[in-house]
Amino acid sequence: MQSQAAVIAVDWGTSHLRMWPLDPSGKALDCRKSADGMRTVAKSDFASVMNGHLKALGLPDDVPAIMCGMVGSRQGWQEAPYVTVPCHIGDPALGAVKINNTSRDMRILPGIANRSLDKADVMRSEETQLLGLKEKMGEALTGLVCMPGTHAKWVHVEDERVLDFFTSLSGELFAALGAGSVLKYALDGASGPVDANGAAFIDGVRQSLDDPATILNRLFSVRPKSLLHDLNNNEAAAFISGTIIGQDIAGAKARFGDASSVILVGSGHLGTLYASALNIAELPSQVVDGDELAVAGLAHAARLIWPDRFNLK
Amino acid sequence: MQSQAAVIAVDWGTSHLRMWPLDPSGKALDCRKSADGMRTVAKSDFASVMNGHLKALGLPDDVPAIMCGMVGSRQGWQEAPYVTVPCHIGDPALGAVKINNTSRDMRILPGIANRSLDKADVMRSEETQLLGLKEKMGEALTGLVCMPGTHAKWVHVEDERVLDFFTSLSGELFAALGAGSVLKYALDGASGPVDANGAAFIDGVRQSLDDPATILNRLFSVRPKSLLHDLNNNEAAAFISGTIIGQDIAGAKARFGDASSVILVGSGHLGTLYASALNIAELPSQVVDGDELAVAGLAHAARLIWPDRFNLK
Numbered sequence: 001m002q003s004q005a006a007v008i009a010v011d012w013g014t015s016h017l018r019m020w021p022l023d024p025s026g027k028a029l030d031c032r033k034s035a036d037g038m039r040t041v042a043k044s045d046f047a048s049v050m051n052g053h054l055k056a057l058g059l060p061d062d063v064p065a066i067m068c069g070m071v072g073s074r075q076g077w078q079e080a081p082y083v084t085v086p087c088h089i090g091d092p093a094l095g096a097v098k099i100n101n102t103s104r105d106m107r108i109l110p111g112i113a114n115r116s117l118d119k120a121d122v123m124r125s126e127e128t129q130l131l132g133l134k135e136k137m138g139e140a141l142t143g144l145v146c147m148p149g150t151h152a153k154w155v156h157v158e159d160e161r162v163l164d165f166f167t168s169l170s171g172e173l174f175a176a177l178g179a180g181s182v183l184k185y186a187l188d189g190a191s192g193p194v195d196a197n198g199a200a201f202i203d204g205v206r207q208s209l210d211d212p213a214t215i216l217n218r219l220f221s222v223r224p225k226s227l228l229h230d231l232n233n234n235e236a237a238a239f240i241s242g243t244i245i246g247q248d249i250a251g252a253k254a255r256f257g258d259a260s261s262v263i264l265v266g267s268g269h270l271g272t273l274y275a276s277a278l279n280i281a282e283l284p285s286q287v288v289d290g291d292e293l294a295v296a297g298l299a300h301a302a303r304l305i306w307p308d309r310f311n312l313k
Numbered sequence: 314m315q316s317q318a319a320v321i322a323v324d325w326g327t328s329h330l331r332m333w334p335l336d337p338s339g340k341a342l343d344c345r346k347s348a349d350g351m352r353t354v355a356k357s358d359f360a361s362v363m364n365g366h367l368k369a370l371g372l373p374d375d376v377p378a379i380m381c382g383m384v385g386s387r388q389g390w391q392e393a394p395y396v397t398v399p400c401h402i403g404d405p406a407l408g409a410v411k412i413n414n415t416s417r418d419m420r421i422l423p424g425i426a427n428r429s430l431d432k433a434d435v436m437r438s439e440e441t442q443l444l445g446l447k448e449k450m451g452e453a454l455t456g457l458v459c460m461p462g463t464h465a466k467w468v469h470v471e472d473e474r475v476l477d478f479f480t481s482l483s484g485e486l487f488a489a490l491g492a493g494s495v496l497k498y499a500l501d502g503a504s505g506p507v508d509a510n511g512a513a514f515i516d517g518v519r520q521s522l523d524d525p526a527t528i529l530n531r532l533f534s535v536r537p538k539s540l541l542h543d544l545n546n547n548e549a550a551a552f553i554s555g556t557i558i559g560q561d562i563a564g565a566k567a568r569f570g571d572a573s574s575v576i577l578v579g580s581g582h583l584g585t586l587y588a589s590a591l592n593i594a595e596l597p598s599q600v601v602d603g604d605e606l607a608v609a610g611l612a613h614a615a616r617l618i619w620p621d622r623f624n625l626k
Contacts, residue, residue, distance in 0.1 A: 074540075113541060120537040151495070151533060167537070168529035169494065176493040181485045182464070212526035213567040216481035216560055220464060224433040224480070227387075228426060247529055254526040 005029060005063050006309040008054065009298035012071035013125060014038045018294070019053055021063075024311045026299035028292075032057055038070045046077035047102065054104075064105035064309070066302045068128040068294065072097065072108035082113035082122060086163045089134060089141060092127045093301035109301055112162060121166050125294065126153050132296030133265060134160065136288055144252065144259040146285070148245075148266060148274045150175070154252045166255055170248045171270075174241065182223055186236035193269050194242075196276035200235040204242020205249075205277045212250045218243050245277045259283060265290040318342060318376050319622040321367065322611035325384035326438060327351045331607070332366055334376075337624045339612035345370055351383045359390035360415065367417075377418035377622070379615045381441040381607065385410065385421035395426035395435060399476045402447060402454065405440045406614035422614055425475060434479050438607065439466050445609030446578060447473065449601055457565070457572040459598070461558075461579060461587045463488070467565045479568055483561045484583075487554065495536055499549035506582050507555075509589035513548040517555020518562075518590045525563045531556050558590045572596060578603040 005021035009028070012018075015037040020028040036049050054065075072080030080097040096107035111124030126147055134141045145155040150172045155165040178187035194201055207218055222236035231239075252259075262278055264271060264285040271287060278285045303310050318334035322341070325331075328350040333341040349362050367378075385393030393410040409420035424437030439460055447454045454473050460466040463485045468478040491500035507514055520531055535549035544552075565572075575591055577584060577598040584600060591598045616623050 113537070115541055117538075117542060120534065120541045122537045122540060152529075166530045167533045169490075169496075169533040170529050172494045173490075173529065173532070176489045177482075177486075179493045180489040181482065183482075211567060212528075213560070213563040215525075215528060215564070216465075216483050216486065216557070217479045217564050217568070219486070220480045220482040221433065224426070224435045225430075227435060228428055228433045229430060244529070247526070250526040251528070251530050254524060255530070 005059055007299075007302040007306060008059055008063055008065040009295050009302065010050075010065055010067040010071075011069050011125065011128075011294040011298065012038065012067055012076075013069040017049075017053065019057065020295045020298070021057060021059060022295075022299050022302065024309065026303060026310060028295055030057065038073075038076060043075075043077075046071070050106070061104055064107070064302075064306055066096065066107055066109065066298050066305065068109040068298060068301075069125040072110060073124060076108075078108060080108040080110035082111050082115075083127075085112055085114050085165065086161055087112060089127070089130050089157065089160050089162055090304060093131070093304040096301065096305060107305065109298075112165070114164060114166075119164070119166065123153055123165065123167070126155070127162075128297035128301065129265065129290070129293040130155065130157070130162070130297065131300045132293035132298075133263070133288060135296045135300055136293065137263075141263075143261060143263050144256055145263045145265060146252070146274060146278070147290070148264075148270050152248055154256070156256050164256075166251075168248050168251055170244050174244050177219065177240065183219070183236070183240060186222055186226070186233045187240065189233035190237035191234060194238040194273060195234075196272045198235075198238055200231075200238035201242040201273070201276070202280060204239040205246035205280045208243050208246025209250050209281055212247060212254075215243065215247055241273060242277065245273055246281070249277055249281045249283070253281070261286065263288060265293065267291045318372055320612075320615040320619060321372055321376055321378040322608050322615065323363075323378055323380040323384075324382050324438065324441075324607040324611065325351065325380055325389075326382040330362075330366070332370065333608050333611070334370060334372060335612050335615065337622065339616060339623060341608055343370065351386075351389060356388075356390075359384070363419070374417055377420070377615075377619055379409065379420055379422065379611050379618065381422040381611060381614075382438040385423060386437060389421075391421060393421040393423035395424050395428075396440075398425055398427050398478065399474055400425060402440070402443050402470065402473050402475055403617060406444070406617040409614065409618060420618065422611075425478070427477060427479075432477070432479070436466055436478065436480070439468070440475075441610035441614065442578065442603070442606040443468065443470070443475070443610065444613045445606035445611075446576070446601060448609045448613055449606065450576075454576075456574060456576050457569055458576045458578060459565070459587060459591070460603070461577075461583050465561055467569070469569050477569075479564075481561050481564055483557050487557050490532065490553065496532070496549070496553060499535055499539070499546045500553065502546035503550035504547060507551040507586060508547075509585045511548075511551055513544075513551035514555040514586070514589070515593060517552040518559035518593045521556050521559025522563050522594055525560060528556065528560055554586060555590065558586055559594075562590055562594045562596070566594070574599065576601060578606065580604050
């Protein structure tokens with residue numbers, strides 16, 4: 001089967017590696033997942049780890065590979081220096097870096113950076129998801145794109161040009177407070193997921209939008225509310241979740257002004273929470289499922305780099 | 314020597330116990346410190362732990378004891394229910410709760426609570442430090458009092474009446490991010506304390522005051538700044554410290570409006586950082602050393618409860 005493969009697409013991040021042989025139409029023939037993330041691979045071992053996975057899939061030597069993710073960072077296999085904003089969302093594909101000293105043609109897509117001193121920021125892999133987003137939406141990408149997660153990205157795109165973006169420590173703040181603060185009891189003790197339409201979540205979002213300066217008090221406030229007003233763990237966790245997501249949206253409004261709508265790259269429950277919070281903020285969102293955006297973006301980039309290997313539409 | 318003791322003062326918190334025999338002028342004759350904090354003492358063992366320490370100091374049975382701290386919480390020895398704001402700073406002394414079934418007269422000072430639903434908050438031990446602050450300042454306590462720490466307290470006092478207060482998750486946020494986030498490298502890797510007058514700290518404070526909505530991005534921003542602009546670990550740690558302290562002050566301004574000045578209960582380096590940040594916020598502060606405020610407050614409360622045991626001035 002793998003002899004049909006036109007290109008190999010690889011998303012190689014900090015904690016995992018995913019590999020998809022793509023057919024000449026850009027469709028994934030298979031998906032191989034591994035825990036061989038950047039974190040566990042020594043600098044000198046990238047080539048042998050890669051070859052091991054290629055061999056396992058029986059992929060011939062003449063099939064080129066396109067990669068994205070932390071594999072292109074300074075600590076990765078080979079550095080793919082950031083493309084600077086403003087840039088076209090196709091620019092990273094044009095700046096792909098060829099791996100030295102290998103017989104197979106293998107390239108790494110660079111990330112994107114804002115290099116200004118006061119707004120310095122970087123992304124690596126989300127730029128490829130943006131390419132995939134364009135594919136999935138089937139039209140020119142324009143608007144404010146919200147990509148929730150451990151380090152959420154907010155990207156201002158106009159006519160497929162990335163004008164600016166920023167990262168917020170949202171998902172990771174929730175995790176750090178749950179692991180190492182007085183909020184642990186509530187975040188650990190909650191049963192089941194946060195209710196995106198419940199009063200506690202909505203209250204948390206609203207207070208962050210209305211009064212962003214007081215977040216340090218509002219994070220603490222669930223503790224006395226549980227003592228004095230019997231706030232339960234589910235309500236406390238929902239309020240903290242709403243507080244952090246609301247503050248994230250307040251930050252995007254402060255940075256980019258009032259957008260008319262948001263393209264929300266959301267999958268699963270986190271996407272549902274952001275969609276509810278964006279509604280409260282009067283920023284209606286178009287939700288695009290975030291799963292498989294990476295492979296769609298890698299396929300798009302591969303078509304730009306090796307057009308002859310694809311049946312172009 | 315201990316036979317001179319008029320009263321025993323005890324600060325019994327979550328992680329430690331401190332005990333001072335006081336002479337008839339209210340002066341501490343000794344200080345006994347122990348790790349027998351609330352966290353390690355079973356509910357049924359408070360009496361025996363207390364008696365062990367009293368015996369070690371050779372204190373006769375007729376010397377009464379006054380306590381403050383988490384020992385009076387629902388999970389403590391015996392609950393001393395919160396006094397509700399607004400209240401006089403002497404009210405907790407009047408509401409001290411007598412321990413049942415002991416021959417010695419022992420009382421626990423209650424904390425203070427704001428019981429409103431939207432501003433619910435509690436303190437336990439800081440109310441005693443406020444009493445000590447009044448002693449130390451030697452005049453009527455009036456103004457905005459800032460008590461930095463793991464859970465910082467901001468207290469609005471007018472003519473010795475506590476009108477309102479709030480708690481912020483400031484010190485604990487710094488610790489949680491250092492333990493469990495991408496900021497660990499910077500906060501762990503910094504050599505030496507944050508420079509309260511350095512550019513990075515000042516920049517962090519200013520940005521929080523000017524643009525409090527964007528804190529989630531600003532917390533993350535030290536990471537790309539270290540990649541793109543060689544921000545070093547000391548500068549990153551100073552910026553994060555300034556960001557959190559600046560946000561704490563921005564929250565106090567949002568809650569209490571612009572005070573003309575602040576009474577800063579600061580000891581050590583954290584006090585220096587807050588004093589610098591308050592200056593940047595154009596809130597000049599009167600710094601009062603926070604050490605030994607608890608014992609001064611306990612002495613004051615004991616004089617109100619057992620005036621006959623003291624040589625009143």
